Amino acid sequence: MVSIKTAPAISAARCAAVLAMLIPVASCAHGAAEQHGSPPPLGHVPVITSVDQIALPIDSYEVTVEQTRTLFEASTVVTQQCMRSYGLSYPAPQWGDAFSDTPRDLKRRSVVYGFFDPAAPRNDGYDAVAVGDGSPQPPLSDAVRTVLDGVDRTNRPVTVYGGKAVPDHGCLGRGRAEVGDPPMPADSEELPDGGPKVPATDPRMVGANAEWSRCMKSKGFGYASPGAAYFDRKWRSVPRPGAVPVPLTHTREEIATVTADLDCKLSTNLMGVAVAVETAYDKQYIGSHAAALSAFTRSLDDRLAKAQRIIASGGAAAG
Secondary structure (H helix, E strand, O other): EOOOOEEEOOOHHHHOOOOOOOHHHHHHHOOOOOOOOOOOOOOOOOOOOOOOHOHHHOOOOOOOOOHHHHHHHHHHHHHHHHHHOOOOOOOOOOOOOHHHHOOOHOOOOOOOOOOOOOOOOOOOHHHHOOOOOOOOOOOOOOOHHHHHHHHHHOOOOOOOEOEEEEOOHHHHHHHHHHHHHOOOEEEEOOOOOOOOOOOOOOOOHHHHHHHHHHHHOOOOOOOOOOOHOOOOOOHOOOOOOOOOOOOOOOOOHHHHHHHHHHHHHHHOOOOOOOOHHHHHHEEEEEEEHHHHHHHHHHHHHHHHHHHHHHHOOOOOOOO
């Protein structure tokens, strides 16, 4: 499953970059890896009326929020230790709500079914989580930025600071190199070969989307699929890189749309079909990627073990 959020899943900057890529392509993203031949057969089609009922076979392979947090904490410890070696101070990023998600929160959004949480207040629109609190981070000096990123103000690489060699990509690069780039949590695209995909042409989803679309049209809304409704640019703005995220304002139109969207999902059981279809492709993917998934899990376990040692030692275990 690919979970989509407009809250800062990792950092404001990365959130902006992720959104900038996702919003234009999300309505067709799940069809990018269209599979040939007959679609995998469906098993039982459940009746889904709550986000708590969404459970997929791929869930157990995806990286958790806590695992991502651990890797980020270890990377930050190494980064701070590196900065201190130059006599510079780098405060730990204030993650805030970036890691406050629960598995339930991460199930709310998907490129397959858009947004689904009938228990969420409709006044929250499509994004129950704000894009940030609008509080700017303390400014960093040019010296700190230079050693932190390994580039100067003109974006040219800096190899020496204060007579000491600067790591490639700075101390941030040093921190990332120690445990690797932390993956996005609950994102199946982080798995081998990009994880399981549901082709946009899958006939079961085509039929479910058409039924949902007819329901929406009867309520005065013209969307071909739940993804088209959820990713409508009217509901959100992508923050510019470096800009401070601000809370979203939910319009009457957005609230009316999400209300109709959820009502139509419930009346047509689109979610039941979506879960059954995703389950079928998950099983197909897991069966064909058993060795790769085992290797992915072993590698993640090794990275987490190293990250925990680094955190426990305050960075002394790095290297």
